[in-house]
Amino acid sequence: xxxxxxxxxxxxxxxxxxxxxxxxxxxxxxxxxxxxxxxxxxxxxxxxxxxxxxxxxxxxxxxxxxxxxxxxxxxxxxxxxxxxxxxxxxxxxxxxxxxxxxxxxxxxxxxxxxxxxxxxxxxxxxxxxxxxxxxxxxxxxxxxxxxxxxxxxxxxxxxxxxxxxxxxxxxxxxxxxxxxxxxxxxxxxxxxxxxxxxxxxxxxxxxxxxxxxxxxxxxxxxxxxxxxxxxx
Numbered sequence: 001x002x003x004x005x006x007x008x009x010x011x012x013x014x015x016x017x018x019x020x021x022x023x024x025x026x027x028x029x030x031x032x033x034x035x036x037x038x039x040x041x042x043x044x045x046x047x048x049x050x051x052x053x054x055x056x057x058x059x060x061x062x063x064x065x066x067x068x069x070x071x072x073x074x075x076x077x078x079x080x081x082x083x084x085x086x087x088x089x090x091x092x093x094x095x096x097x098x099x100x101x102x103x104x105x106x107x108x109x110x111x112x113x114x115x116x117x118x119x120x121x122x123x124x125x126x127x128x129x130x131x132x133x134x135x136x137x138x139x140x141x142x143x144x145x146x147x148x149x150x151x152x153x154x155x156x157x158x159x160x161x162x163x164x165x166x167x168x169x170x171x172x173x174x175x176x177x178x179x180x181x182x183x184x185x186x187x188x189x190x191x192x193x194x195x196x197x198x199x200x201x202x203x204x205x206x207x208x209x210x211x212x213x214x215x216x217x218x219x220x221x222x223x224x225x226x227x228x229x230x231x232x
Contacts, residue, residue, distance in 0.1 A: 011054070011056055011057030011058075011082075012109040013112055014056070014110075015111075015114060015172075016059075016060045016101065016113045017043075017046065017050070017059065017115075018062050018089060018093050018100070018113065019062060019096075019116030020063060021064075031067060032226070034074070037226075037229055041074060042116065042117055043074060043116050046114070046116050046118060049119075049123065050126070051078040051081045051084070054123075055130055057082060058084070058085070058105065060086075061086050064088075064089060085103050093196075094193055097113055097197060101184060110133050111174065111180050112129070112172045113171060114171045114173075115171045117221070118170070118218065118219050120214070120216045120232070122217075125213065125214055128141070129174045132211050133175055136208075137175065137206060138174075138198065138207070139208065139209040140174075140198050140210060141169075141172065143213050144167050144168075145163045145168055146163075167210060169196060169198070171196075180197060180200075186204060
């Protein structure tokens with residue numbers, strides 16, 4: 001782990017950016033977070049939103065172990081604004097976030113987690129999610145599901161799912177630091193693997209506030225996503 005820090009702003013939110021994915025669905029040898037949209041790599045665009053945000057005091061990026069130096073070089077210009085720590089991520093997203101928690105230099109009030117490959121996040125959405133976490137302890141952004149949803153088994157429709165209460169979850173997700181630590185410690189003890197941080201917090205019985213996300217806050221997963229993002 002190498003820590004890059006040039007001063008501390010005293011702000012009370014730490015952003016953890018899990019960026020350790022190999023991006024196998026895009027193909028190629030370069031992890032998708034290092035691919036360029038226009039002039040800048042996706043990771044730099046994403047982290048830049050948080051480096052410039054008034055509430056963020058520090059950032060931890062969990063990068064692929066083989067690309068730590070690459071991530072540090074890429075993010076060095078942003079590290080002049082606030083402390084940025086780059087650590088080796090884990091095999092699973094949950095492992096990467098846990099390592100991010102372990103790497104925090106100080107205990108913030110709020111920890112925010114955001115996918116490295118969602119580069120179209122806005123300052124306004126960060127504000128809304130963080131404010132909700134301050135009030136309720138845990139918050140995420142999401143969009144209501146508008147498509148008809150079918151439950152399918154072995155290639156055949158089993159039933160139609162009532163969609164009025166279904167929401168498609170995005171990031172950022174934000175939590176009181178102590179709550180997120182407890183959620184991760186409990187999941188690790190139980191051998192539980194969740195798909196996001198909110199799932200771990202839900203297991204504790206703690207309510208998670210949902211605020212409306214953004215249509216443009218897409219996650220770049222496939223080549224089609226990358227093409228769409230480059231046309232924005």
